[in-house]
Amino acid sequence: MERKIPQATAKRLPLYYRFLNNLQHQGKSRVSSKELSLAVKVDSATIRRDFSYFGALGKKGYGYNVEYLLGFFRKTLNQDELTNVAIIGVGNLGTAFLHYNFLKNNNTKIVMAFDADPKKVGQDVEGVPIYPIDNLEEKLKDVRVAILTIPASEAQGVTERLVKAGIEGILNFTPARISVPNYVRVHHIDLAIELQSLVYFMNHYPLPDKEEI
Amino acid sequence: MERKIPQATAKRLPLYYRFLNNLQHQGKSRVSSKELSLAVKVDSATIRRDFSYFGALGKKGYGYNVEYLLGFFRKTLNQDELTNVAIIGVGNLGTAFLHYNFLKNNNTKIVMAFDADPKKVGQDVEGVPIYPIDNLEEKLKDVRVAILTIPASEAQGVTERLVKAGIEGILNFTPARISVPNYVRVHHIDLAIELQSLVYFMNHYPLPDKEEI
DNA sequence: ATCCTTTTGTGAAAAGAATCACGACTTCTA
DNA sequence: TAGAAGTCGTGATTCTTTTCACAAAAGGAT
Ligand SMILES: NC(=O)c1ccc[n+]([C@@H]2O[C@H](COP(=O)([O-])OP(=O)(O)OC[C@H]3O[C@@H](n4cnc5c(N)ncnc54)[C@H](O)[C@@H]3O)[C@@H](O)[C@H]2O)c1
Ligand SMILES: NC(=O)c1ccc[n+]([C@@H]2O[C@H](COP(=O)([O-])OP(=O)(O)OC[C@H]3O[C@@H](n4cnc5c(N)ncnc54)[C@H](O)[C@@H]3O)[C@@H](O)[C@H]2O)c1
Numbered sequence: 001m002e003r004k005i006p007q008a009t010a011k012r013l014p015l016y017y018r019f020l021n022n023l024q025h026q027g028k029s030r031v032s033s034k035e036l037s038l039a040v041k042v043d044s045a046t047i048r049r050d051f052s053y054f055g056a057l058g059k060k061g062y063g064y065n066v067e068y069l070l071g072f073f074r075k076t077l078n079q080d081e082l083t084n085v086a087i088i089g090v091g092n093l094g095t096a097f098l099h100y101n102f103l104k105n106n107n108t109k110i111v112m113a114f115d116a117d118p119k120k121v122g123q124d125v126e127g128v129p130i131y132p133i134d135n136l137e138e139k140l141k142d143v144r145v146a147i148l149t150i151p152a153s154e155a156q157g158v159t160e161r162l163v164k165a166g167i168e169g170i171l172n173f174t175p176a177r178i179s180v181p182n183y184v185r186v187h188h189i190d191l192a193i194e195l196q197s198l199v200y201f202m203n204h205y206p207l208p209d210k211e212e213i
Numbered sequence: 214m215e216r217k218i219p220q221a222t223a224k225r226l227p228l229y230y231r232f233l234n235n236l237q238h239q240g241k242s243r244v245s246s247k248e249l250s251l252a253v254k255v256d257s258a259t260i261r262r263d264f265s266y267f268g269a270l271g272k273k274g275y276g277y278n279v280e281y282l283l284g285f286f287r288k289t290l291n292q293d294e295l296t297n298v299a300i301i302g303v304g305n306l307g308t309a310f311l312h313y314n315f316l317k318n319n320n321t322k323i324v325m326a327f328d329a330d331p332k333k334v335g336q337d338v339e340g341v342p343i344y345p346i347d348n349l350e351e352k353l354k355d356v357r358v359a360i361l362t363i364p365a366s367e368a369q370g371v372t373e374r375l376v377k378a379g380i381e382g383i384l385n386f387t388p389a390r391i392s393v394p395n396y397v398r399v400h401h402i403d404l405a406i407e408l409q410s411l412v413y414f415m416n417h418y419p420l421p422d423k424e425e426i
Numbered sequence: 427a428t429c430c431t432t433t434t435g436t437g438a439a440a441a442g443a444a445t446c447a448c449g450a451c452t453t454c455t456a
Numbered sequence: 457t458a459g460a461a462g463t464c465g466t467g468a469t470t471c472t473t474t475t476c477a478c479a480a481a482a483g484g485a486t
Contacts, residue, residue, distance in 0.1 A: 008443060010417070014409035018388065032463065041390045044463095045445055052465055060464040061452030083412050092309035097404075099305045108408050145412065169415045171408060175231065177254045185418075187411045189402065191310075195321050195384060196227035198400045199296050199358065202382045204223070205398075221473055245433065257433095258475055265435055273434040274482035 009050045015040050016050070017073045023066050032063035079107045084143045086167075087113040088158060089150030090120050090130055093173055097147060098125040110147075112139060116154075133158070137165045145169040152176040222263045228253050229263070230286045236279050245276035292320045297356045299380075300326040301371060302363030303333050303343055306386055310360060311338040323360075325352060329367075346371070350378045358382040365389040 019040055023031055033051075037044035051057050051064070057072060058064040074080065085102075087094045090113050102108050113130045115121055121132045131139050136158075146167045150158060155176035162170065163184055170186045172178055175193075180186055232253050236244055246264075250257035264270050264277070270285060271277040287293065298315075300307045303326050315321050326343045328334055334345045344352050349371075359380045363371060368389035375383065376397055383399045385391055388406075393399055 005417070006443070007414075010413055011406075011410050013413060014406040015403070017409075018406070034463080039390065041392075043445070045447095046443085048464065049444080049466080056465070058464055059452065060450065061454090061462050063463065077409065077413055078416055085408070092312045096305035096309040102405055102408060106405050106409060108412060144415065145408075147408075169411045171411055177252065185411065185415050187407055187414075189404070189407055190228070191402070192315055192319050193224075193227040193231070194400055194402055195298070195315060195358075195360075196230075196290065196319060197224050198382045198384055198398065199321060200223055200226060200290055201220075201400075202357065202398050203291055204218070205220075219473070247433080256475070258477095259473085261433090261435065262474080269435070271434055272482065273480065274432050274484090276433065 005053050009053060012040075012042060012050060013073065013077060015042075016047075017070070017077055017079070020066055020070045020073065024070055029066050030063050031066055031069075033058075035063075077107065081107065083108045083145055084111045085109060085145045085147060086111065086140060086143045087128075087147050087149060088133070088162070089148065089154075090115040090117075090125070091149060094147070094149040095125065097149070098128055108145070111143060114139075116150075136161055140165040140167070143167065145171070148172045148174055148178075150174060218266050222266060225253075225255060225263060226286065226290060228255075229260070230283070230290055230292070233279055233283045233286065237283055242279050243276050244279055244282075246271075248276075290320065294320065296321045296358055297324045298322060298358045298360060299324065299353060299356045300341075300360050300362060301346070301375070302361065302367075303328040303330075303338070304362060307360070307362040308338065310362070311341055321358070324356065327352075329363075349374055353378040353380070356380065358384070361385045361387055361391075363387060 016036070019036065020031075033044040033047045036042075036047050040047075048058075051069075054072065054076065057069055085108050087097055087110055090098065094113065094115075098110060098113060102110060110128055113125070113128055114133045114136055115130055116133045118132070121130055123130050140162075144167065146162050146169075148155060148159070148162075148170055152174040153176075155172070155174040155178050159170065159178045159180060163180055168184055170178070170180070170184065172186055172188050173191070175190055177188070178186060229249070232249065233244075246257040246260045249255075249260050253260075261271075264282075267285065267289065270282055298321050300310055300323055303311065307326065307328075311323060311326060315323060323341055326338070326341055327346045327349055328343055329346045331345070334343055336343050353375075357380065359375050359382070361368060361372070361375075361383055365387040366389075368385070368387040368391050372383065372391045372393060376393055381397055383391070383393070383397065385399055385401050386404070388403055390401070391399060
């Protein structure tokens with residue numbers, strides 16, 4: 001595994017990939033770092049640098065070939081392999097995710113969900129079955145990633161069961177900072193904090209005055 | 214406005230604030246950077262550095278006084294002023310947010326929502342009225358922040374209307390990278406990319422082998 | 427009182443990321 | 457074919473963030 005790609009770069013790859021996909025659907029066959037920059041709002045030098053970690057993907061004076069680049073990223077991002085995902089907690093957020101089709105230009109698929117509430121268990125949403133949380137260990141096969149959308153108070157306990165059941169990655173939407181062994185990867189998405197920090201930035205980092213539109 | 218606080222620090226402030234609140238509810242009156250570190254999973258030196266941008270808030274050999282620190286952050290984060298928020302697009306995600314009470318230890322309140330669908334308009338969810346998007350400019354008063362949960366294709370157009378209507382901050386959940394004038398602040402939360410990048414990290418940055426639990 | 431322990435606050439170093447700026451190469455035009 | 461225009465890839469620079477490591481202060485124990 002190539003160990004040298006900076007994390008900041010890695011986080012932008014899916015963004016590039018998505019935009020390249022759009023370009024291809026529009027029938028465009030070439031693109032420059034400048035155009036890309038405009039669309040994804042990342043400095044063009046940063047884009048060139050990002051790409052350069054993977055070698056020389058472009059051509060001077062021309063730009064990048066969309067199809068080639070796309071093919072390259074498809075491999076790099078494992079777009080040909082489907083990663084199965086489970087939703088833990090079918091409440092407000094969990095249900096929203098179930099209704100949303102993450103599959104659109106994406107390599108992940110929600111294949112099952114779990115809940116503690118007997119009223120929710122047994123149903124299926126968009127073809128995805130909802131199992132009782134008690135059956136977690138038994139049902140979780142071929143699933144590497146879990147999306148955690150349960151109350152914060154349950155987060156740590158359920159996480160430990162997920163880890164025992166073999167989960168390797170968790171997208172955690174609860175405000176709890178969960179502890180996991182070091183072979184499991186957790187990404188936190190803390191919506192309340194995002195909102196709060198947006199407000200903080202608005203109040204404390206005033207941007208230039210209104211003038212243009 | 215104190216212009217020197219690093220952005221990385223600013224993003225962690227709400228996290229600290231929330232945890233300090235918990236501590237206070239538990240009746241704890243003192244806390245060290247080490248304890249905090251354990252709970253919020255941020256290196257203790259980073260925490261001390263973060264706090265130090267605001268002056269000397271702690272006492273050597275003792276730690277920090279919870280109540281004092283909390284009071285300090287309350288002011289810094291404007292927790293006494295309520296920021297009104299509007300939801301744009303009452304679909305899967307928008308509805309989930311409406312049902313969720315962002316107010317719990319938070320200074321933001323969703324006060325209205327908008328949708329283009331006549332079937333949704335006129336209802337209210339948890340006491341929050343849903344207005345037709347056509348009335349955006351007329352209804353949006355005393356609202357500085359919008360949460361954007363509409364289809365990506367609508368994002369840029371609606372954003373321009375939001376800006377004209379005086380919105381200063383947007384939490385954008387659509388995959389579209391919207392353009393705004395430089396006096397408006399946008400934070401992107403791109404759930405599909407978060408998921409994709411989690412999978413990328415799992416595949417390319419293998420963590421140490423299983424051994425402990 | 428004295429000594430030991432704890433813990434802060436911060437210079438200094440290291441690590442990580444973004445940006446500048448330009449040589450080299452390619453394409454395009456005529 | 458020659459010259460102009462466009463664009464990449466990357467060394468060097470700058471900026472940002474994290475981490476180390478320790479003197480200084482305070483608390484606690486005896
Ligand atoms: N909805 C939002 O807008 C929002 C915003 C910010 C943060 N969050 C966080 O996301 C999480 C989920 O929020 P929500 O609004 O969807 O909550 P919710 O209460 O609507 O849903 C939680 C679901 O988890 C289930 N559950 C409870 N304990 C469980 C367990 N041990 N095992 C399995 N399932 C269990 C419940 O039955 C329920 O269906 C919470 O931690 C919340 O703090 C939500
Ligand atoms: N639901 C998810 O889990 C999820 C995950 C990732 C990204 N997203 C993104 O979040 C956004 C919302 O997703 P969703 O699942 O809630 O979609 P949705 O289709 O359920 O809801 C969109 C809502 O916006 C309304 N709308 C459409 N055009 C509008 C306009 N011009 N003005 C006002 N309202 C309008 C629709 O009537 C609908 O109620 C989308 O951009 C989607 O890509 C959603």
